[in-house]
Amino acid sequence: MPHDGHDHTDPPDDLALRVKALESLLVEKGLVDPAALDVIIDTYENKVGPRNGAQxxxxxxxxxxxxxxxxxDATAAIAELNYVGRQGEHMVCVENTKDVHNLVVCTLCSCYPWPVLGLPPSWYKSAPYRSRAVSDPRGVLKEFGTELDEDVEIRVWDSTSEVRYLVLPEKPDGAENMPEDALTNLVTRNSMIGVEKASAPGTGGAL
Amino acid sequence: MTVPNPFDLQPKDSEGLVFREPWEAQAFALAVSLHQSGLFAWDEWAAALAEEIKSAQQAGDPDLGNTYYTHWLRALEKMVARKAAVKGECIAERAEEWRDAYLQTPHGEAVELVRK
Structure with a gap:
C-alpha cells in the first residue's frame, strides 16, 4: 500500500518488538515452533472460547x-465433552439457585478457566474487579445490571492456579422445552463468571 | 497510512477485543507453548506472573487490566532468562535488529530478519 513516499515499514512499538525478539530467539533455540503459537491462539480464541462453556x-x-x-467432578464432566486444557485441569462447578448466586474472581492475578471460557475479558483482570468482587459483590453485580433480592446469598469463589471455577447459571424461565443447542445461545460468558444471569429466551442471547 | 500487521488474528469476544494488540496474544501463546514443551510448570508461571503484578502495583501501576500483558511479558522474559538462558540484553539487541529490519523493508513486503 503506497504511503507518503518512504520506502520502509513502520516498526511496531517497543513491547511488540520485544515479543518478536523473544519469539525469534526461542525459535532459534528450538524451544518454540511458530506454527504451534498460531495453533494455540486459534484454539483459545476460536475453538475454545465461551462456546465450550455454554455447551x-x-x-x-x-x-x-x-x-x-x-x-x-467438573473436571471429568468437562473432559467428557472433550474440552481439556492445561489451564482447566482442576475445575469446580458451582450452581446458582433461587437462593444462592455464585461469583468467580481471582484476587491474586487472573486465573481463569481458559478451555471453557476462552481468554479473560480485561475487566476480569483489573484490580478494581479483583478487590471489589470480594468486598462488595452486590455492588459489582449491580454494575453488570444484575439485581438480586436481598435474601439471595452471594458466594464469591477465589480462583487459584490449582482450582478454577465455573458457574452453572439458573436455567431461565421460558426455556423449559428448548433443545440443547438452542439453550447454548442463552449462556453468556458473563453468566458463567457469575456477573450476569443467563439470557432470557428471545433476547438475543450470547455473542 | 497503515502498518501491516505481523499477526493478524486479533481475537474478539462479545465485548470487543480480548487482546488489545496482537503482541499480547503472541506473548500469551509463547508462555503456553513453553509450558507445553515443559520449560516450566503452570503454577510456577502463575507465581511468577503474580509476583510481577504485585511489584508493578507497588511501583504505582493502577493495574486496570490494560497493562496486564506488559507484566506478562516482563515475567516471561525473566522466566526465559532463568530457564533457557535467553538474557534481557539479547532480547533488547534482537528487538533493535527487528526495528532495523522494519525500517529497511519496503512497505507491504514481509519483514524478515537479516542477520548481519
Whole structure:
C-alpha cells in the first residue's frame, strides 16, 4: 500500500518488538515452533472460547445425570465433552439457585478457566474487579445490571492456579422445552463468571 | 497510512477485543507453548506472573487490566532468562535488529530478519 513516499515499514512499538525478539530467539533455540503459537491462539480464541462453556451448561440443563457429574467432578464432566486444557485441569462447578448466586474472581492475578471460557475479558483482570468482587459483590453485580433480592446469598469463589471455577447459571424461565443447542445461545460468558444471569429466551442471547 | 500487521488474528469476544494488540496474544501463546514443551510448570508461571503484578502495583501501576500483558511479558522474559538462558540484553539487541529490519523493508513486503 503506497504511503507518503518512504520506502520502509513502520516498526511496531517497543513491547511488540520485544515479543518478536523473544519469539525469534526461542525459535532459534528450538524451544518454540511458530506454527504451534498460531495453533494455540486459534484454539483459545476460536475453538475454545465461551462456546465450550455454554455447551457444558446447556448439557447440564437438559441432562440431570450430566449435571450431577458436573457438580461432583467438573473436571471429568468437562473432559467428557472433550474440552481439556492445561489451564482447566482442576475445575469446580458451582450452581446458582433461587437462593444462592455464585461469583468467580481471582484476587491474586487472573486465573481463569481458559478451555471453557476462552481468554479473560480485561475487566476480569483489573484490580478494581479483583478487590471489589470480594468486598462488595452486590455492588459489582449491580454494575453488570444484575439485581438480586436481598435474601439471595452471594458466594464469591477465589480462583487459584490449582482450582478454577465455573458457574452453572439458573436455567431461565421460558426455556423449559428448548433443545440443547438452542439453550447454548442463552449462556453468556458473563453468566458463567457469575456477573450476569443467563439470557432470557428471545433476547438475543450470547455473542 | 497503515502498518501491516505481523499477526493478524486479533481475537474478539462479545465485548470487543480480548487482546488489545496482537503482541499480547503472541506473548500469551509463547508462555503456553513453553509450558507445553515443559520449560516450566503452570503454577510456577502463575507465581511468577503474580509476583510481577504485585511489584508493578507497588511501583504505582493502577493495574486496570490494560497493562496486564506488559507484566506478562516482563515475567516471561525473566522466566526465559532463568530457564533457557535467553538474557534481557539479547532480547533488547534482537528487538533493535527487528526495528532495523522494519525500517529497511519496503512497505507491504514481509519483514524478515537479516542477520548481519
Amino acid at each position: 457444558v451448561v446447556a448439557r447440564a440443563w437438559t441432562d440431570p445425570k450430566y449435571k450431577q457429574l458436573l457438580l461432583t
